[in-house]
Amino acid sequence: MSADLQLCPGCGSQLAAVDGPTHAYMTSSPACWAAFNAVIAREFADPGLMDIHRLTVDAWAVQHPGDGSRRAIQSVGLHLARLWVQLDQGISGPTANAAMLGFAERKADLPELPPRQVYTVTVAYVVDASEPDAHRSAVMTWARAVWTDWADQHEFIRQWAIGGSK
Numbered sequence: 001m002s003a004d005l006q007l008c009p010g011c012g013s014q015l016a017a018v019d020g021p022t023h024a025y026m027t028s029s030p031a032c033w034a035a036f037n038a039v040i041a042r043e044f045a046d047p048g049l050m051d052i053h054r055l056t057v058d059a060w061a062v063q064h065p066g067d068g069s070r071r072a073i074q075s076v077g078l079h080l081a082r083l084w085v086q087l088d089q090g091i092s093g094p095t096a097n098a099a100m101l102g103f104a105e106r107k108a109d110l111p112e113l114p115p116r117q118v119y120t121v122t123v124a125y126v127v128d129a130s131e132p133d134a135h136r137s138a139v140m141t142w143a144r145a146v147w148t149d150w151a152d153q154h155e156f157i158r159q160w161a162i163g164g165s166k
């Protein structure tokens, strides 16, 4: 890695170094946080991309397990459950929103999940895809790759997610 790149301690992305802020508890490099913000800015600027915006947020959050605090632990599980809703169950729109509100009410139950050592796709892959179609495609690839990287926890997440509907 050349000296002008920053290695992200969360997702492993290597992006051009920047000085800047990071998220309050989802530990990342400043460059990774800046890339994430650039990606979501494109989504806020284009109503046609808002249907994949939640996937972007969930993929990035899952990849940055954070500082070990209770809210950081909950964040990983909650965002994995949201990926399950969207990618495995194919639910979107108001139904997805209702499911996610239910998850948030039960997030205190979530245990700490074992962090990943390597991610196959990071926000570095998405940030360069500036055209809307390329952006959408890159986010889908990224979100599916993140979900696959957590394959050993799929059954746990599924059980947790459906537990609230009993």
Ligand SMILES: [Zn+2]
Residues within 6 Å of the ligand: 008, 009, 010, 011, 012, 013, 028, 029, 032, 033, 063, 064, 122
């Ligand atoms: Zn990162």
